[in-house]
Amino acid sequence: MMQSCFKNKIGDVVLPGDIFSFELPVTEDGSVKAEKIICGPGLRRNGDEVLVCKSGILRHKQPNLYWIDSQQKRYVPAKGESVIGIVTAKSGDIFKVDVGGSEQASLSYLAFEGATKRNRPNVQVGDLVYAQFIIANKDMEPELVCIDSNGKANGMGVFGADGFLFKVSLGLVRRLLAPQSEIVKDLEKLFPSEIVVGMNGCVWVKAKTVQQTLIVANLIESCENMTAQQRQALFKRVADGNL
């Protein structure tokens, strides 16, 4: 019962301030069957009620995970998320990286694969960095690293020789990074291109020519507010228009 009032809300737009209050279901043998609900981003527990604090669409994932899919642009750092940052300053032994959050994240020069005291990584002001948050909470300054637990870069570090960087909303980023994202599938059908997506809404694209890179970039940007069929039609037209 508890989840029922949740279930019928899935897929609807919920506004901050909506409250889901539960009467604990009393099973036949009088014991109270407790059900566990995991509140994702956008939901907050208040006593035995669940409060909605971000406007968006309520999403559900088996078995009991609920969260709000909001159209947000401003990124709030979260531990473990990998983002694209721009190096803004080199002060002492840490680099200041702008991730579009409330403050600039710090990235130690040792947090690169194969970096030692003597051979420092070659990072210039203005470079792009693909890194992961190891410290990200409201009380401390966010900290990034470019190596995973066993010291390998596996994809992280300085990159972005001659691609194109642009910003999109966080909702679209999540759709791009979804395991079988249709958008990515459609893009693959067009022409070969490299795409790097950071959770902070930065997307980096590189294709064979400047022309194609621009097309891919514009396509991704315009997928923001299109339904599935419109996207199909657009991609079909782009495909034949180009051939």
Add this chain to the structure above:
Amino acid sequence: MKDTPLSNCERQFLLKAVEEKKRVDGRQTYDYRNIKITFGTEYGCCIVDLGKTRILAQVSCELVPPKDSRPTEGILFFNLELSPMASPAFELGRQSELLVKLNRQLERCLRNSKCIDTESLCVISGEKVWQIRVDVHVLNHDGNLMDAASIAAIAALSHFRRPEVAIQGRDITVFTPEERDPIPLSIYHMPICVSFAFFQQGTYLLVDPCEREERVMDGLLVIAMNKHREICSIQSSGGIMLLKEQVLRCSKIASVKVSEITELINKALDNDKRARKEGGKFGFAESMPKERITALKKDEAPVEMTDVQDTANEIISRTEAQPDIVKVPSPVVPAPGTGQVGEGLLNTWGLEEEEDEEEEQHEKEEMSTGEVMVLSDSEEDDVVILNPDANKPKRLEGGSKKGVEAPKKQKTSH
């Protein structure tokens, strides 16, 4: 709050794109973005949309004693505000260089060129004259504030009506709009600014730079002209090295652009006048009935599909051929009170007679069928506005049909 810094890779990519005559939003080197002029219900208030850059201009008048150096002339006062709403980089109250530059350029372009007859503003010489005050507010900064501000200012001035005044001896009676309908200002000519962005030490040139291109450009050349091909002001800024020939070439391009924008402003003005005369609805609320809740509708960025080669110099040579005003295909007028020119129109001018697009906008019934304003952009596909309310799919095909047909036509024309 400082805005996000520009990464090196973005800078290199944009410069490479400029070298290959490709622009991020698919425009040609000499294309203007989508210009949309809407007038408010009150006389002298107007909003100009240049792509995503959005500027509000408001004109007001007041009876004041004149300056003793010029007792018989009215006073023109311009004030441009960079509100922090427009971009994170603008802080309130800080005299930034950009603010000073824009204000002085606006003043020079509209006051020194004597485009408004200040003698006609004098009520009693030496005692009371009209002070016309033009306040320009930047609502959203996506590059090229100068052109948008100058269009907004001159459109608002030509749209403005000041109350009529009767003088008996010493006392002045000011009539309210109900008693006597207000009088327009006497405007000799309409100076409009055209901005040229220079890259790679002046080798590459772009018109109407968007915000990203502005951050990467070396310098800017702003030329203000009116449709009689008279230059009202020239101002170069940024550390660029120009050659005389480049400045002359820019002034030729500017003359074409200005004549076409002036055409658009007049179109919007007549449109608004017709809407007011027929007692129809006018003003901002009317001008965006069909848009989504967000005022700044998020139209899909046009995608440049065909590898269009550079037609720039070919266009220039053609402009010398026709000294007279080039027949500009009539801009599409989607809703009363607005005049709209899609990008595509620009590079079809002068090439061949574009069959006059039938006026989608037929007064009343058009409103009801919800025929959405069609941004008939040439080579990019049709822009479709996703209406929140359940909209007949029919319109979709209709829209795309228009779209599909448009690019093909576009292709042949090159």
Add this chain to the structure above:
Amino acid sequence: MAGVELLSDQGYRLDGRKASELRKVQARMGVFAQADGSAYIEQGNTKALAVVYGPHEVRGSRSRTMHDRAVINCQYSMATFSTAERKRRPHGDRKSSEMSLHLKQTFEAAVLTQLYPRSQIDIYVKILQSDGGNYSACVNAATLALVDAGIPMRDYVCACTAGFVEDTPLADLCHAEESGGGTTLALALLPRSRHIALVQMDARLHQDHLDMLMEAAAEACRGLSKVLDGVVRQHLQEVSVLTRD
């Protein structure tokens, strides 16, 4: 000014000059002892003083330092008694902050700033007497001051104004001609490479005359650069005589 006739039919202007004749230019470098570089210039009745400090470390807001080149910091101010009508404040109004901005841009183009990263070069210009062509007097004075301070530059920056009366271009306008409502074009030119550092034009002019006007202004700038060149050589000659023996 309808009344005053700017160009007589024999081709003479108000002060008896021909159409393309410059005003009398007198200049001297090294006027002040305390400044790194200083210069004083008189173009007709317009008198300007320029002082250069730097390149020195950036004072004030640290955020302005550029990691790859020097920051040029200009201040243009007019003496309160410089114009016929007394000015209440020497600087701070929009006109003078715009003029400072123009000077800054002109010299950002001309000075080799990448040789002095993370530093600042101050250029202060004071108009002692204003009789038209303030911008050009400032640029010429600042050029001499920079040369006096030994700061490397691509080329001299010479600036001159040009007007257009009865479709004959006039060079080096005085105050009467400038405020007479006709067209005024201010041009800052690097004479040898014929590059334009800054162009600024006011009041209406038909597009076809633009070429003629700019050519006249460029011609005037080249004439001015010869005069400045003479002043610099004479100053160096003077200084070298003092330091030779």
Add this chain to the structure above:
Amino acid sequence: MASVQVSEAEKVYIMHGVRDDLRVDGRGCEDYRHMVIETDVVSNTDGSAKVSLGHSDILVGVKAEIGKPRALVPDEGYLEFFVDCSANATPEFEGRGGEELGIDLSNTLYKVFNNKHSIDLRSLCICPGEHCWVLYVDVLLLQCDGNLFDAISIAIKAALFNTRIPKVHISEDAEGGKEIELSDDPYDCVRLNVENVPCIVTLCKVGQRHVVDATLQEKACSVASLLLAVTHKGMVTCVRKMGGGSLDPESISEMTETGKRVGKALHAPLMDLLKKEEGLGKNRQKVGFLR
């Protein structure tokens, strides 16, 4: 004041020098540095003068304008002082940096001229209660190397001497309104009597003795200084103790006495120099900054 950093050793060296009446640049305790005065330097003004005292350069412009007399003294004109510390002097004065010093200097000048005899204010009145001449005295500080007050006061005296106020005749037009016409003949003008204009002498207490016309170095190692405005008759129109230290009464009276003597001795050569320069008339070769 734009100060300069002086190490302790230098201070001791300077103090010992002053004690033996021998200063760093060889002057005695009561000698002035080399002074160059030139009038009529700026043509847009009614009177102007340029003074360079050592490396301090001052330019003063006087502009006469017609204004309304002050309510309490309807039958007198008045003087307005404005000191502009331009950034030319030191980068410190850029923007609003020089404002504080400028206001301090102009306030002192107001005090110096705050008496009846320096300038005959009554002669400045056109018609009591309605129109009077207002003399805007604008001081431009181009280079400051210590002892600004003296240089400024001398420059003001020279500029006022050089001031030509056009003659004014008032004609009554029909309904009694007063019509003021200025005579546009440049030579038909009124000259101001600057006999009584005071000159400022700044005495700097270094160690036990006091010096006149102190440079920035000497000022940096002095505790206090006394400013005296003296007229040619020896009258003292303004006294002000400056600096962070205190003075005992004996040294005050001693310094006042020296100040009066030096000040009085200053007026005579200044006046005849001005008259001599005036005498040159037209064929005087204008120098200004050109040499």
Add this chain to the structure above:
Amino acid sequence: MPTDTKRLRGPEESQSPMLFLPPDAQILKASSRDGSRGHADVRPIFARCGLVSQAKGSAYLEAGNTKIICSVYGPRETERKDETDMKSGRLLCDFRLAPFSCLKRGAWIQGNEERDLSVALIESLQPGVCLHRYPRSQIEINVVVLENDGSILAHAVTCASIALADAGIEMYDVVLGCTLRQDGDTCLVDPTFAEESGNWLGGYGENQGRVTVALLPNFNQVSGLHADGEMREDTLTEAVRTCMDGCHKLYPVVQHALLRAVKRKAPPSVK
């Protein structure tokens, strides 16, 4: 300048009523002092410490109708970091005449005269305070003149030094101030507002002037000296000496005020 929108102002050409006073009322014969006070007598002053609870130290002083209140904050950290001389502290002063303090209403914003008085106050107090004990810090003195009845600078100096002492700031000596108005040969110590400015405007005779002296009584050192108007040199030195005697007369009252304050603040003595 922000125009003063709150107050209903008269029409522009309104005149202040002061103008229409009969001429003789303006020029008060300075030499005849009314009633009790002789020429060399100082007005009786009333001084109290510790009125402003927020301030570190404060003082209120009344001399005849001149009422001045002063509060001292600090020593505090200096905001302007790039101050050069870091080894000694700095005195900052904010001298304000309340708009209602004089006959003609003043403005709230600090005018040039007030800035001049602030500079004069700092230069007079600086010798008395041991600034080397407070390196890299600043001491703020706020003086407000509630009613101006003459010689406000002198009494402000005295009031400020009492406030500094009340604030527990180390001082070599208290600083006392006294003003003198010279009119011809007569000199009036501690003049009232009328005496100070009255005869001045009309006076065309010799020796019209005003002298203000700030004194360190125990060291007998002059820490501040201001004089304007026109005087002969001997009259000037004579006037300075008279002012110093005037200061010495004030000293006992100041000592008494400080004693009272210390007693009140001192812990109850164990009896």
